[in-house]
Amino acid sequence: MAAPKKGRRAPGAQGKPWRALTLILLVIAGLTGGMFLHGEKTPRLGIDLAGGTSITLEAKNQPGKPDAINQTNMNTAVGIIERRVNGLGVQEAEVQTQGDRHIIVNIPRGTNEKQAREQVGTTAELGFRPVLTYAPTTTEAQPDPSSSPSSSSSAGSKDKNDSDQQGRAVSEGLKAKTADESPSPSASESGKASESPSPDPSESAAAQPEGVSDSLAKKLEALDCTSKAAKAKANERAASAKPGDEVVACDAKEKIKYALGPVAVKGKNVKDAKAVFDQQRAQWIVQMSFDDKGSDQFGDITGKLSAKQQPQNQFAIVLDGEVVSAPSVSERLSSNAEISGSFTQESAEELGNILSYGALPLSFEESDVTTVTAALGSDQLEAGLIAGAIGLALVVIYLVAYYRGLSLIALLSLVVSGILTYTLMTLLGPAIGFALNLPAVCGAIVAIGITADSFIVYFERIRDEIREGRTLRPAVERGWPRARRTILVSDFVSFLAAFVLFIVTVGKVQGFAFTLGLTTLLDVVVVFFFTKPLMTILARTKFFASGHPWSGLDPTRLGAKPPLRRGRRSPDVSTDPKEA
Incomplete structure (x- = not known):
């Protein structure tokens, strides 16, 4: 059997992990700088978190058109009013029908809110x-x-x-x-x-x-x-x-x-x-x-x-x-x-x-105008954040208790993922009008579990290789190809579900789907450009490479097989009788 050539990397090896780490750190620095450059330090909030105005429009019967108020015309009016309001720069406005002859328009508090309300009421x-x-x-x-x-x-x-x-x-x-x-x-x-x-x-x-x-x-x-x-x-x-x-x-x-x-x-x-x-x-x-x-x-x-x-x-x-x-x-x-x-x-x-x-198929008049306060949304947001903090704490406890030293890599990856998510949400506000509402917050909380699952898949592949008797550095490289396939398939299914949900739904549910899809893509970026390179670097340190009991990669604790050793080949002994 031919000996492997010198310098050939194992499948899935990453020769320059510092290059990937430097790249993702530069991306984080650029996004953070862009956030402060545009003067946007917090994500834009939706009406349920920031408050705003809720306008109820009632369709009126038109002379000579007794059948004008129908579902088709109402849906057309919803589309026109939504484009009209969003065309003024009032983002995350919600326009939806209620019953057979009413349209509800929710306008978040913003710079063009007054102008948007004037044009919403202008419906002839x-x-x-x-x-x-x-x-x-x-x-x-x-x-x-x-x-x-x-x-x-x-x-x-x-x-x-x-x-x-x-x-x-x-x-x-x-x-x-x-x-x-x-x-x-x-x-x-x-x-x-x-x-x-x-x-x-x-x-x-x-x-x-x-x-x-x-x-x-x-x-x-x-x-x-x-x-x-x-x-x-x-x-x-x-x-x-x-x-x-x-x-x-x-x-x-x-x-x-x-x-x-x-x-x-x-x-x-x-x-x-x-x-x-x-x-x-x-x-x-x-x-x-x-x-x-x-x-x-x-x-x-x-x-x-x-x-x-x-x-x-x-x-x-x-x-x-x-x-x-x-x-x-x-x-x-x-x-x-x-x-x-x-x-x-x-x-x-x-x-x-x-x-x-300006052209609507029906005539409307304002039947009700209500100022929406952010008190209820703030209470719900506080409850959601508490639930998310509890869930995150449980994930951290589990990682520390089960993976010990490997939990440091997982926690740093979660921090990087959180920074990328926050900066992107902040920049997407003025860029595409993204506004953070309660369902979007729920999507971000769900993403914690998706991201942690990717780390666990990779860690378990490495531990499986150690159980087979391999040392850490080969285990890191040999476990990566199989973990990578599993992570990509899992994230693809999650992203596909978010994409379909975003297409077929309207209103606040789209915020959940958008956030879920965004964080799923970021999970792939973090695992490929941060978790894997960091694991490659730490595998060269004595603490992890020696299988320290607190590293989470102790061969004895994992029940590793003894390394396979090739024994000496015994000489063939002829069974034929020697002639005198």
Whole structure:
């Protein structure tokens, strides 16, 4: 039998364990540094731990649609509301149906909670209506010339940012206005929109424009938008109007009221909308696109409006009976357009979010708003942490009592796994919106047992090799391949269960599944890059290599067989009689 070549490692050997240990320590240092760099020292908490607001929405019957409230429309509304709220940056919001006509929206306490609540309550269908005329809400209060919400546009015009200055001519295709006019947002297909002035609303009210009936003009004159209660009534009336009706509506932020034509494009035909910062113009814009039907309708209405003068070249974006923006156009637009104006990042993102997720198949109203305190969740979290601490203590006692010196390796591996889990949970909060809730805490506690099981598998493989009469260093290397296969199969089954649970469930159960899957992956990383290299290094020390009684690898205590020794081969003795 040929002798093994010098320098050949046993199967599964790891020649440079310090390299793996250095790598995982660098990863830990990088994650910890990233955590402090982003100012995130604790994981983001879910509503059950941090508190927040719980909103109950009730679906309302719609005229002419007695069967509109059904499971399909309710599920569609849940998806749209969830995307709308999470689109604002409010992560871990829970949106789910309750019964046949109620939707529960749980919003954790956070920076955008108020804004999210406003948009959750804004649940009517979105629509694009042509502006017929507008007027100030009161004769005493005129719109602020520097902050009006609307815009106009032109493709290829330059020096766009100068249009908000008094007396300055604006983009080509538009008529220059006087110094007392207010800017309005613009819509452009080319992506080079600019702010341009719009007429003084007092002048619009003084002379009734062509196409505005006497009855509509009287409604506009009688419309009261001076208080929140008055605006709420006006919005309710406008929202209940049919798409083909002319309506009067209040502006969401400015002291302006509008007379609007029938709905030209419905919000459900908006394919996508998002806020983008235009580097060339150094301003925020909103880009939007339509589906095929919406593109045709939007092209028709903008083609008609572009041939008219202010204010009838504007279209109003109406949500829940309220005008959220009123851009003007100077050319026919199609499937892709943009809205520009005096937007801040927040206002641009808000408008983009409304355009993307504003169209709901049902009308809702808030039936209940409750502030959720974290007291109950804190009590449950405290009880869970106590249970986890007791379980961890029992695991430690078992490891020390049964594995003795090997328990040091297991405990250090548990510490490394805990650090990786904590730092990743903290960084995943701002990165993907992960929030730690009670089920997620339970998943982390369950992971302690999964991680400890991997150590036990490896230790038992090493002890089996020692029982066969091998010394420690060969036992460490020969036991690793079999332990590795067992650990990978076990963790794969656990990860598969977590993955399936995450896919088929919703709400808080997903937090449990996500945490379980994350900690299962970390178990593989810790065992391969920390436990195995550390065991290889310690196997070279006298304490473990000599089989000290407190090392957990005492051959006598394990009942090891004596080492096999090859005896001398006795010479063959011939049984044939010798001849004389």
